[in-house]
Amino acid sequence: MKRHIALVVLALCAxxxxxxxxxxxxxxxxxxxxxxxxxxxxxxxxxxxxxxxxRVSAPQAAVFWNPANTASGSYSLKGTFxxxxxxxxxxxxxxxxxxxxxxxxxxxYLYFVITDDGTWLLKxxxxxxxxxxxxxxxxxxxxxxxxxxxxTNVLEVGVMTDRLxxxxxxxxxxxxxxxxxxxxxxxxxxxxINHHLEVQVDGFGVSKP
Numbered sequence: 001m002k003r004h005i006a007l008v009v010l011a012l013c014a015x016x017x018x019x020x021x022x023x024x025x026x027x028x029x030x031x032x033x034x035x036x037x038x039x040x041x042x043x044x045x046x047x048x049x050x051x052x053x054x055r056v057s058a059p060q061a062a063v064f065w066n067p068a069n070t071a072s073g074s075y076s077l078k079g080t081f082x083x084x085x086x087x088x089x090x091x092x093x094x095x096x097x098x099x100x101x102x103x104x105x106x107x108x109y110l111y112f113v114i115t116d117d118g119t120w121l122l123k124x125x126x127x128x129x130x131x132x133x134x135x136x137x138x139x140x141x142x143x144x145x146x147x148x149x150x151x152t153n154v155l156e157v158g159v160m161t162d163r164l165x166x167x168x169x170x171x172x173x174x175x176x177x178x179x180x181x182x183x184x185x186x187x188x189x190x191x192x193i194n195h196h197l198e199v200q201v202d203g204f205g206v207s208k209p
Contacts, residue, residue, distance in 0.1 A: 022047045023054070025068060029103055031061040033195060041196050053202035055084075058193040061091075063109070065102055065190030071159075071206045072186040078156040079191070079204040083116075086149035087196035090115045094155050099188035110182065111192050112157055112166055118142040120173060122166060124181040131181045134174055141171035154203075159185045 020028045026047060033039055041059035048055050056064070071077065077097050094113030101107050106127055114120045120142065122134040143151045158165035164182055166174040176182050189206060193199055 020045045020062070022064065023049055026064060026066045027103060029063045029107070031063070033061070050200065051202065053080075053200060053204060055198070055200050056191065056193045057198045058195055061192075061194040063096060063102060063107075063190060063192050065096070065099060065188045067188065069189055069206070070187060071097065071189050074160050074209050076156060076158050076207050076209070077189050077205075078154065078207070080152060080154045080202045081114075082152040082200040082202070083145060083150055084198040084200060086116055086145045089196050090117055090119075091194035091197050092121065093193045093197055093199050094120075094191070095157060095189070096192050097157055097159075097187070097189040098185040099190065102188055102190075108184070109188070110185070112155060113192060113194075114142055114153055114155065114168065116145050118144050120166075120168065122174065122176075133176060133181050137173070139168060139171070139173045141168040141173055143169065160209075 020030060021044060022028050028045060028047065030045055043059040045060055045062045046057045047064055077095055079095055081093060092113035092115045094111065096109045096111045099109035102109065108126050110124050112122050119136040119138050121136045124131040124133060143153050145151045154169050156167040158167065163178055164176050164185065165172050178185065191201060
């Protein structure tokens with residue numbers, strides 16, 4: 001009986017992300033690089049409470065969510081992202097929402113993210129593929145890293161009955177109809193931090209209108 005239990009535990013561990021540390025109640029899904037010119041860094045993914053928020057270190061790209069965090073109907077999802085160290089790569093970080101099956105092969109979510117060169121993008125992830133809603137777009141609303149490689153940007157998604165507003169530092173950078181790839185907005189919300197990044201996340205959460 002003890003041997004059977006041990007085998008079950010080992011089997012479950014085989015599906016858990018290796019070297020990932022997250023707060024109690026949080027989950028992480030690691031997306032390893034498949035590009036030789038942009039490899040992952042060594043070390044493990046870490047998400048730790050710091051101040052009123054979280055510090056995320058991501059040698060590998062990862063999605064973070066808490067199964068208790070869901071949103072539906074009309075809502076606003078917001079987070080303040082401080083890039084602690086510029087990666088030297090154009091790696092994106094930001095919000096995910098409308099998520100389902102995040103830990104499974106059928107993962108499905110929308111993501112709104114920014115990077116060092118002052119561009120943002122909006123996509124839907126479906127399984128192993130992504131569907132583009134808005135390709136990388138420059139915006140003067142985005143604060144770029146300073147000489148120390150740091151910057152702070154506030155990202156917000158406003159979900160309404162007929163449309164979605166995407167906001168950076170108080171400026172609406174895109175509005176899309178709530179249809180097509182942007183139709184499904186109910187579900188889990190969380191964070192996506194690409195590899196080589198260290199980011200502090202504060203003021204993260206959902207509010208209702």
